[in-house]
Amino acid sequence: MTPPIKPTSNAPVVVPGGHGPVVINRELIAKYDKPGPRYTSYPTAPHFSESFNGSAYLAEIDRSNRDEADRDLSLYFHIPFCDTLCWYCGCNVVITQKREKALPYVDYLKREVDLVAERIAKGRKVTQLHWGGGTPTYLEAEQIRDIMSHVHARFDLADDMEASVELDPRDCTKERLAALRDFGFNRASMGIQDFDPVVQARVNRIQPEDLTWKVINWCRELGYKSVNVDLIYGLPLQTTERFEHTVEEVIRINPERIATFNYAHVPWLKKHQVMIKEDELPSPEEKLRLFEMISTRFHDAGYEFIGMDHFAKPADPIARAQREGTLYRNFQGYTTHAGCDLYAFGITAISQLRRCYSQNVKKIPEYYAAIDAGHLPVERGVLLSEEDLLRRDVITRLMCNFELNPADFEAEYGIDFGTHFAKAMELFDGFEADGLVVREGGEIKVTPAGRMLIRNIAMPFDAYLGTKPGQRFSRTV
Ligand code: SF4
Numbered sequence: 001m002t003p004p005i006k007p008t009s010n011a012p013v014v015v016p017g018g019h020g021p022v023v024i025n026r027e028l029i030a031k032y033d034k035p036g037p038r039y040t041s042y043p044t045a046p047h048f049s050e051s052f053n054g055s056a057y058l059a060e061i062d063r064s065n066r067d068e069a070d071r072d073l074s075l076y077f078h079i080p081f082c083d084t085l086c087w088y089c090g091c092n093v094v095i096t097q098k099r100e101k102a103l104p105y106v107d108y109l110k111r112e113v114d115l116v117a118e119r120i121a122k123g124r125k126v127t128q129l130h131w132g133g134g135t136p137t138y139l140e141a142e143q144i145r146d147i148m149s150h151v152h153a154r155f156d157l158a159d160d161m162e163a164s165v166e167l168d169p170r171d172c173t174k175e176r177l178a179a180l181r182d183f184g185f186n187r188a189s190m191g192i193q194d195f196d197p198v199v200q201a202r203v204n205r206i207q208p209e210d211l212t213w214k215v216i217n218w219c220r221e222l223g224y225k226s227v228n229v230d231l232i233y234g235l236p237l238q239t240t241e242r243f244e245h246t247v248e249e250v251i252r253i254n255p256e257r258i259a260t261f262n263y264a265h266v267p268w269l270k271k272h273q274v275m276i277k278e279d280e281l282p283s284p285e286e287k288l289r290l291f292e293m294i295s296t297r298f299h300d301a302g303y304e305f306i307g308m309d310h311f312a313k314p315a316d317p318i319a320r321a322q323r324e325g326t327l328y329r330n331f332q333g334y335t336t337h338a339g340c341d342l343y344a345f346g347i348t349a350i351s352q353l354r355r356c357y358s359q360n361v362k363k364i365p366e367y368y369a370a371i372d373a374g375h376l377p378v379e380r381g382v383l384l385s386e387e388d389l390l391r392r393d394v395i396t397r398l399m400c401n402f403e404l405n406p407a408d409f410e411a412e413y414g415i416d417f418g419t420h421f422a423k424a425m426e427l428f429d430g431f432e433a434d435g436l437v438v439r440e441g442g443e444i445k446v447t448p449a450g451r452m453l454i455r456n457i458a459m460p461f462d463a464y465l466g467t468k469p470g471q472r473f474s475r476t477v
Contacts, residue, residue: 052381078346234263236280424460
């Protein structure tokens with residue numbers, strides 16, 4: 001592998017990745033950086049509608065069983081509880097120290113599972129399972145066993161299922177980790193964000209290093225085959241120098257995957273983010289320096305850049321899937337399970353069948369009331385048209401694989417790509433002139449300089465962008 005160029009003032013910085021290097025070119029970033037979606041779905045969540053309800057979702061479940069019963073299943077469980085609120089948090093959470101609040105929630109989750117599972121054809125295998133939040137390890141070992149015994153009884157879980165859980169080291173016991181492991185959980189990801197105590201204080205998340213190490217060691221002792229960590233850059237008072245210690249410590253932890261999320265300061269959407277002092281946030285230039293340092297260090301340590309702030313060891317399944325062109329993106333980020341129906345349970349959870357997205361209600365009382373009435377707790381969603389399916393496919397392939405072959409879409413969707421996407425292709429003339437993409441033998445390839453701007457390159461295919469007044473996204477870089 002070519003070694004990366006060390007960061008210098010204005011020179012483009014090359015960071016090799018599994019699918020080639022990413023180049024950090026300040027001029028191009030200055031030109032193109034603007035608010036844009038992360039495309040964990042298409043259409044994106046702001047375009048979900050309340051006209052899509054529980055009946056529409058049930059009809060899609062039935063249709064999937066009838067027409068696509070060969071698709072495997074992926075299950076997601078949303079455990080929304082956290083003890084304290086991290087001020088940067090962008091998740092849907094319920095902050096409470098009253099542990100008894102989780103008791104009814106566990107029961108209602110099981111009842112929601114019953115409502116869905118009874119519609120799903122026997123024999124469809126669950127090949128992926130994920131618990132997120134909130135904090136899944138907020139639940140006691142007994143509650144974890146209760147939910148998973150129920151899931152085992154209602155679904156056909158594959159022996160080689162990939163089962164992952166998000167951990168909060170501040171709220172995790174070895175007993176809870178063992179309970180998850182007993183039910184086949186084999187991947188754990190934990191939030192670290194930043195080891196610096198000063199930064200931790202600024203975001204209301206005090207997490208001593210020795211505590212994080214203790215939980216990582218428990219995971220390894222218990223036989224979790226993959227331990228992943230999440231970092232955030234762009235938090236208050238972070239500087240390249242300060243953050244180096246966190247990066248070095250993460251390399252010592254030796255995770256299989258590392259997510260380095262770019263902090264999105266969106267107080268108009270997440271009101272509690274006003275607790276973060278804007279004048280203490282790193283400047284855009286400092287954020288770029290942070291990303292350069294992070295990328296260079298992780299590359300030196302043998303990690304591949306997957307895209308959208310993610311790194312993985314070359315042998316990790318997501319790195320392999322990217323090399324093979326089979327990587328996929330959904331609400332949990334990058335995944336190797338492209339062809340699954342995703343059934344999601346719990347408040348705010350979003351299910352994704354081939355032709356629809358369905359999101360649950362956001363408040364616990366509404367969730368309980370819907371289930372008490374025997375209804376699926378659907379609040380909104382969207383039924384995808386043929387055009388949506390085509391555009392989602394284009395955007396996903398660009399985001400995951402950094403290339404497009406128009407001939408594939410012409411054969412699959414019966415279109416003339418150049419005519420169908422004439423407007424997008426005009427914008428691609430500009431991208432090509434700026435060196436973000438090249439067109440070779442009819443294929444479109446994202447260049448190393450384009451990889452940092454992949455959201456901008458995908459945006460011309462988004463037919464909904466700008467159609468909703470007041471819609472705001474985080475910046476693309
Ligand atoms: S632990 Fe995670 S989900 Fe809970 S408040 Fe902190 S960032 Fe949000």
